[in-house]
Amino acid sequence: MEEGRTRVLRLTQLIVFLDYCAVGAMRTVMPYYARSMGASSAKVGGLEAAYGVGLILGKLSDSRGRKTVLLLSFLGAAIGYGLASGAVALGSVSLLLLSRLPVGLAKQTVTATRAIVCDLTPPDESRSEWLARLWAGCSLGYALGPWAGGRLLDAVGAGALAPLPSALCAGVFVLLIPFVAKSLPETRQADSVACAPTPAGGGPA
DSSP states (O other): OOHHHHHHHHHHHHHHHHHHHHHHHHHHHHHHHHTTTOOOOHHHHHHHHHHHHOOOOTTHHHHTTTHHHHHHHHHHHHHHHHHHHHHHHHTOOOHHHHHHHHHHHOHHHHHHHHHHHHHHSSSSSSHHHHHHHHHHHHHEEEEEEHHHHHHHHHHHHHHEEEEEHHHHHHEEEEEEEHHHHHOOOOOOOTOOOOOOOOOSSSSSO
C-alpha cells in the first residue's frame, strides 16, 4: 500500500514537471510568435487576456475526479498549443489569440495534482513534504521551460520550422494523456477533503 502510494505521488511530481516545462516554453514562445506576425502590444497582452477568459474547471476535480480534470487539462493544452502552431504556419494573429481559449478553459494541473497529494497524505508533516516536492517540480519545470523555448526558437528561426516549438509543446500534452490514463489511478474518495484553495487557474499555463 505504502509503495503504491509513493509511486503515485512521484508520478504526480513527474507530471507537473513535464507540464511546466511545456508551459514555461510557451511563455517564451507565444509573445515571440505574436511579435513576429506584427501584432501590437495590445494584442500581445491579449494572449493572456484570452487565457483568463477560461479557468472554469478547478472545482470539477472535487466532483468528477482528479484524473478526469488532468486529462481534460492536457487535452485543452494540446488543442491550444496545436492551434498556436497552426497560427504561426498561417501567419494568423487572430488564430493565435484563439489558441489561448482552450488552454484557459481547461488548464488545472496544479489544482488536480495538489488534490491528489491531499488525497494520499495525512494532514501532517508528510503532506507538507509532498506538497513542497510538488512545488519543486513546478518550479524546476518552469525554470527550464523558458530556457528550452528560447533555445528552440534560436534553433528554428523564423522560417518554415517556426511552428515547431509550439508543436513540440502540444506533443508533450498529447503524450501525457495516454500516460496519465494508463498509469495514474483515481485518488478521489467519497470522503475526500479538499486542500486549502489554490489560486484561480492552478498556476501559469
